[in-house]
Amino acid sequence: MFIPLIGLSVYVIQVYPTLPDASELRNVSYQVPLRIETADGRLITEIGEKRRIPLDYHQIPERMTQAIISAEDDRFYEHFGVDLKGLARAAYELITTGSKQSGGSTITMQVARNFFLTSERTYTRKLNEIILSFKIERELTKQEIMALYLNKIFLGHRSYGVAAAAKTYYGKELAELELHEFAMIAGLPKAPSAFNPVANPPRAKLRRDYVLRRMNELGYITRLEMRMAQEQPIAVTLSGVRIDVEAGYIAEMARQFALENFGEDALNLGLTIVTTLESEHQLSANQALRDGLQDYERRQGYRGPLAQLDTETLANDDSIIQAMREFPAPGGLQLATVTSIQQNQANLLMRNGERGVLRFEGMSWAAPFVNINRTGSAPQKIEDVLATGHVIYLQRHNSTWQLAQNPQADAAIVSLNPRDGSIYALAGGFDFFKSRFNRATQAKRQLGSAFKPFLYSAALERDYTLATVVNDAPVVFHDDALEGIWRPENFTGRFYGPTRVRPALAHSRNLVPIRILQDIGVHPTINHAREFGLPQNELNKHRNLSLALGSVEVTPLEAARAYAVFANGGFLIEPHFIRQVRDFNGRTIYQADPLRACQIQCLDNDPSLAPRVISPQNAYLITSMLQDVISYGTGRTASALNRQDLAGKTGTTNQQFDAWFVGYNPDVVTSVWVGFDNPSSLGRRETAGRAALPIWIDYMRTAIQSSPNIPFLQPEGLVNVPIDPDTGLAVPADSPRAVFELFLERNAPETPSITPSTLRDLTRELFQ
Numbered sequence: 001m002f003i004p005l006i007g008l009s010v011y012v013i014q015v016y017p018t019l020p021d022a023s024e025l026r027n028v029s030y031q032v033p034l035r036i037e038t039a040d041g042r043l044i045t046e047i048g049e050k051r052r053i054p055l056d057y058h059q060i061p062e063r064m065t066q067a068i069i070s071a072e073d074d075r076f077y078e079h080f081g082v083d084l085k086g087l088a089r090a091a092y093e094l095i096t097t098g099s100k101q102s103g104g105s106t107i108t109m110q111v112a113r114n115f116f117l118t119s120e121r122t123y124t125r126k127l128n129e130i131i132l133s134f135k136i137e138r139e140l141t142k143q144e145i146m147a148l149y150l151n152k153i154f155l156g157h158r159s160y161g162v163a164a165a166a167k168t169y170y171g172k173e174l175a176e177l178e179l180h181e182f183a184m185i186a187g188l189p190k191a192p193s194a195f196n197p198v199a200n201p202p203r204a205k206l207r208r209d210y211v212l213r214r215m216n217e218l219g220y221i222t223r224l225e226m227r228m229a230q231e232q233p234i235a236v237t238l239s240g241v242r243i244d245v246e247a248g249y250i251a252e253m254a255r256q257f258a259l260e261n262f263g264e265d266a267l268n269l270g271l272t273i274v275t276t277l278e279s280e281h282q283l284s285a286n287q288a289l290r291d292g293l294q295d296y297e298r299r300q301g302y303r304g305p306l307a308q309l310d311t312e313t314l315a316n317d318d319s320i321i322q323a324m325r326e327f328p329a330p331g332g333l334q335l336a337t338v339t340s341i342q343q344n345q346a347n348l349l350m351r352n353g354e355r356g357v358l359r360f361e362g363m364s365w366a367a368p369f370v371n372i373n374r375t376g377s378a379p380q381k382i383e384d385v386l387a388t389g390h391v392i393y394l395q396r397h398n399s400t401w402q403l404a405q406n407p408q409a410d411a412a413i414v415s416l417n418p419r420d421g422s423i424y425a426l427a428g429g430f431d432f433f434k435s436r437f438n439r440a441t442q443a444k445r446q447l448g449s450a451f452k453p454f455l456y457s458a459a460l461e462r463d464y465t466l467a468t469v470v471n472d473a474p475v476v477f478h479d480d481a482l483e484g485i486w487r488p489e490n491f492t493g494r495f496y497g498p499t500r501v502r503p504a505l506a507h508s509r510n511l512v513p514i515r516i517l518q519d520i521g522v523h524p525t526i527n528h529a530r531e532f533g534l535p536q537n538e539l540n541k542h543r544n545l546s547l548a549l550g551s552v553e554v555t556p557l558e559a560a561r562a563y564a565v566f567a568n569g570g571f572l573i574e575p576h577f578i579r580q581v582r583d584f585n586g587r588t589i590y591q592a593d594p595l596r597a598c599q600i601q602c603l604d605n606d607p608s609l610a611p612r613v614i615s616p617q618n619a620y621l622i623t624s625m626l627q628d629v630i631s632y633g634t635g636r637t638a639s640a641l642n643r644q645d646l647a648g649k650t651g652t653t654n655q656q657f658d659a660w661f662v663g664y665n666p667d668v669v670t671s672v673w674v675g676f677d678n679p680s681s682l683g684r685r686e687t688a689g690r691a692a693l694p695i696w697i698d699y700m701r702t703a704i705q706s707s708p709n710i711p712f713l714q715p716e717g718l719v720n721v722p723i724d725p726d727t728g729l730a731v732p733a734d735s736p737r738a739v740f741e742l743f744l745e746r747n748a749p750e751t752p753s754i755t756p757s758t759l760r761d762l763t764r765e766l767f768q
Contacts, residue, residue, distance in 0.1 A: 031160070032270030032584055036254045038279040039422075039579055042244035045251045048267045053163035053174075054584075057147040061175050063220075064162055065146055067186035070214035073107040077142055081108040081133030107149050108133045110189075114152045155185060156192035157238060169197060171239035179221065180229035183211040184236075201234040208234075245279045246286055248432025249440060250423075250577055257578055261590070270584030276422035276577050276592075284702035285413045285425035289672075290331045292695035293407040293430055294395055296674070300683065301369035301376065303405060305390035309337060314389055317349060324351040324391060330431035333404055334394040344382050348394075348401075356401055358386075358394065363403035372683040410677060412439035412556045413695060415670040415703060418567035420594045421575040424668065424703065426557075437677065444538065444553040445675060448688070449508045449634075450651025450660045451529075451550035453566065453622050455517060456505055458528035460618050460744075462520050464501060466625060467721075467728035467741045467749075472496040472504065472511040477545055488514055488549065491652065491687070500728050502741070505625045506633030508650060510549055517548040531613035532562035533572055550651055559662050560671035566626070566647070567664040569715070570619045571597035571610040616715035617744055623647045623712055624742055626663070634689050635661065638697050643704070644711050648696070650688035655681045659691035663700070667707040672696045719748050 033048025069076050075083050083106050105113070112132035136145060155165040165185045166174040177185075187195050187207035197204035209230045216226040254273045258266035306327050313319045314337075324335045335351040336358075346358040366385045368376035379385045385403070386392070395404035407430055415425040428438035437443070456464075473495050477486045489495070490510050504512035517525055525547065526539045534554060542551045554562075561575050574594060581590035595610035602609055626647035629635040634650040648663020659674040659682060674691040675682065682691055722738040724731050730749035731738050743749070 031268040034255065034258055034267045034269070035272040036251050037272060037274050038245050038247075038277045038282065039274060040279050041274075042279045043242065044245050044247045044254075044275065044277070045243060047251070047255055050160045050268065051158045051164045051168065052151070052160040053167065054151045054161060054270070055147070055163050055174070057143040059174075060147065060150055060162070061177070061182070063179060063182045064150065064174065064177075064186070066215060066218075066220040067182040067211055068107070068146075068150065068162075068189075070218055070220065071183075071186040071211045072110075072189060074214065074218055076107050076146070079106060079108075081137035082106060082130050105129070106133065108136055108145055111145055111148050111152070112136055115148070153189045154192055155188045156196045157198070168239055169236040171237065171242070178229075178232075179225060180208065180212070180232040183215065183229060184208045184234075187211045197234050197236045198238055205234050245277070245282050247275075247277060247282050247426070248436075249428035249438045250275055250277055250282075250426050252432070252436065252438070253426075253441070253577060258581075262581075271589075272582045273578060274580040274582070276417075276424070276579045277426070278424045281415060281425040281699075281703050282427075285415060285427050285699050286332075288695045288698035289411050289413050289427050290395075290430060291698060292672075292674070292691070293331075293409060293411055294404055295694065296409055296682070296686070296691055297405045297407050298365040299686075300372060302363075302366035302385065302403070303369045305386070305392050306335075307391040308387070309389040309391060311389075314339070317353070320349055321351055321353060327391065328406075328434065329393070330406060330434040332395075332431075333406065334396070334401075336392055336394050336401075338386050338388055338390045338392065340388055341382055341386065346382060346386050350394075356394075358401050358403065362397075362401055366403055372681055373685075406434075408676070409674060409682060410435070410439060411672065411674040411692075411695065412443060413670065413672050413699060414440045414556045414560045415668055415699065416560055416564065416575055417667070418564035418573065418597065418664060418669045419599070419667075420596045421561070421564070421573035422579065422592075422594065423575055423577040425699070426577070435677075439673065439677075440556045442555065443673070443677075444555055445658045445673060445679070446551055446653045447554050447559060448550040448651035448653040448658060448660055449510075450559065450649045450662050450688075451552060452505060452508070452513050452548070453626060453649055454529045454532055454534070454562065455513050455525055455548055456501060456625065457566075457614060457618055457622050458525045459501070459516050459520055460621055461528065461614075462524070463747055464516065464520075465728075465741075465743055465747060466500070466502045466621060467723050467743070468501050469498045469728045470501065470504065470512040470515050472499045472509050475511060475514070477514075486545070488545075498726070500725070502625050502628060503633075505649075506628040506631075508629075508634045513548040514545055517545055522547060531572065532565050534558060534562055550653065556671040556673045559660070559673075560669050563648075563662045563664055563671070564669045565613060566619045566622050567666060567669045568597035568619075569616045570612050570614040572613045573597060573610045615717075617717045620712065620715055620718065621742055621744075627712075630663070634687075635663070635693055637689060637693055638663070638700075641697060641701060641704075643709050645704075645707070645709060646700075647712075650693060652688040656683060656686045656691075657681060659686060659688040661688055661692040661696045663696060665700075665704050665707055666712060668700065668703045670696055670700060670703065672699075717745050718742050719745055721748050722751070723749075 031050045032052045033046040035046050036044040109129050112129050151161040157168050159165045159168040163174045166172050195204050195207040212226045212229050215221045313323050320337050329335045336348040338346045339349050340347045344360045348356040360382045363385050367378045393404040394401045410429050413427050416423045426440050428440040429435050522543050530536050538552050579592050583589050630638045630646050645665040651660030657679045662671045672692045672695045720740045721730050722733045723741045725739050730751040
């Protein structure tokens with residue numbers, strides 16, 4: 001008697017004061033995954049070790065609580081935290097049988113253990129559990145205790161709480177479950193591994209049927225309901241998080257943002273990150289990039305099947321499917337095996353068990369790959385390409401299958417709002433899980449001719465005009481930085497003589513910008529290009545005449561930001577991809593407040609304005625030239641979009657290592673890059689207009705659907721002057737070959753018949 005009293009005294013004096021305060025459960029913080037969404041509320045992903053969807057008590061269906069009570073604690077609403085009858089029964093079973101036959105823990109005791117204690121099996125822990133249960137019952141209502149329990153319990157397969165389990169095992173919301181499904185979940189807390197319906201369906205059924213029987217005995221369901229539910233099969237399929245929009249590169253960027261701004265626990269705090277992505281834009285970007293790379297692959301030729309399955313493997317479907325599981329299926333590609341060939345078509349078994357047909361038209365491109373510049377003879381029949389047992393990739397195109405390949409080249413696309421920098425879409429490669437290297441933000445590659453607009457913008461600041469004539473003729477430069485002697489030439493290998501600035505940019509002539517750079521100077525050009533957000537350290541690496549041809553290396557995101565200056569009328573915006581962050585309770589804890597480009601009339605000292613880096617006149621003049629790139633220049637394929645508001649520039653580097661197209665309208669600016677991660681030639685015919693521009697066109701077709709098809713707004717301070725197209729000199733308006741050119745008022749040429757005042761009137765008439 002004396003020894004137990006001493007032990008009790010020690011417990012009361014030393015242990016009891018250290019027990020947690022039950023009131024802490026009112027402000028409990030669950031480990032809830034980080035949720036990442038698009039701007040229009042569609043799910044990109046959830047990131048976290050534990051899958052949990054906490055619910056308030058009133059959100060939990062009554063059938064769920066009834067099933068749990070029947071399985072775990074049928075006297076829950078009667079006891080005060082500890083069920084003495086249950087404890088006595090468990091103790092008696094332990095004494096008489098030597099093993100624990102039934103649990104003595106109530107739901108309240110399990111709450112105490114799950115939130116405050118460990119799972120160690122000691123008498124002290126059990127005593128703490130009992131004492132805490134009393135404290136919890138005094139502090140909280142039964143409904144609050146039940147909600148804590150149903151949100152906390154582990155139910156297998158990373159699922160914590162009944163709502164997460166409903167998603168995991170049935171792919172449903174908790175309220176959508178049927179009686180037998182409630183009973184299945186209610187049977188899991190006792191032993192999530194032993195009674196798991198995925199790992200052990202027979203034992204899971206026994207446990208489920210027991211829960212249904214107890215529900216009947218307690219009067220929650222009728223005998224007929226019990227029998228009907230017990231007859232239901234164990235039909236569960238593990239369901240991951242339902243992804244609405246594939247955006248793996250942005251998801252990783254958002255994860256890093258969360259860790260940097262909210263600490264190492266950010267992935268378990270139940271935060272919701274709302275990105276700036278527009279779901280339709282992102283889906284279109286993914287598809288355009290993948291289609292573009294597949295088109296490139298088809299031009300290079302067919303590298304052959306992934307594997308040739310042997311006769312034994314081909315004997316049954318299960319072995320074929322198992323063999324295909326060894327191969328990845330990136331970028332939405334489908335894996336299939338040719339099971340037979342007949343009547344010029346291949347019969348296929350897909351990795352998902354479905355069957356399909358591939359007709360010869362879907363592989364007629366598949367001439368054998370020789371090298372990046374040459375393919376073998378075009379196939380004449382299906383046997384020239386495929387044989388029974390070939391494991392191949394397929395791509396769905398216009399409701400039919402086409403032969404495809406896992407591309408060796410890669411690409412990136414970035415699209416943003418030129419007015420505030422919010423990113424509409426971003427894909428850093430063919431597939432995030434194939435390569436997590438984000439080419440949109442990390443791959444610095446030479447910009448090629450897509451750099452030329454910045455050089456011409458610098459020239460306009462030094463009194464060059466769009467009508468200035470520069471000689472496109474052979475020249476030899478002696479420059480130690482360029483290995484001594486440099487003989488630049490145009491892509492065509494031809495020289496075009498005296499050329500005005502406008503067509504020089506439209507046709508991407510090389511000698512004209514080189515001569516302009518030599519005239520205005522490398523240092524002023526670098527200082528001007530820096531104003532567009534191009535990295536100073538990269539610009540400084542190219543303090544020579546090669547800068548004119550785009551030797552500077554930038555990322556696709558940096559290129560998009562720089563071109564946004566032209567699109568928005570001269571303002572340098574800051575790209576961003578996070579719009580808002582909400583905590584577990586839905587409170588906004590971060591809200592983006594980007595600086596914006598002025599739209600119509602703004603105060604110079606408005607703190608919400610982004611910094612102006614070039615004049616609106618300069619921006620408009622460059623845009624005017626970049627529209628000609630699309631109208632009749634190297635980007636003329638984009639004229640198929642039938643828009644008045646498109647401008648952009650191709651960029652192809654030496655030996656076709658990199659292909660770019662960067663273009664915009666007033667609402668969307670998009671940058672596309674195509675190349676190899678280890679720089680090498682795409683092929684001598686793979687110019688930007690062939691490799692990158694089609695991706696840009698396919699994406700922009702969707703991205704600008706809602707944009708009004710109206711011309712760019714011309715700012716004040718510009719006039720139209722008739723000029724001779726050969727000399728660039730002003731001529732009378734009635735001259736037979738006169739064309740109109742835009743000039744800044746300060747350097748507009750005068751003609752005998754036209755004065756500056758009449759120039760302004762004429763300009764207004766032309767653009768009304």
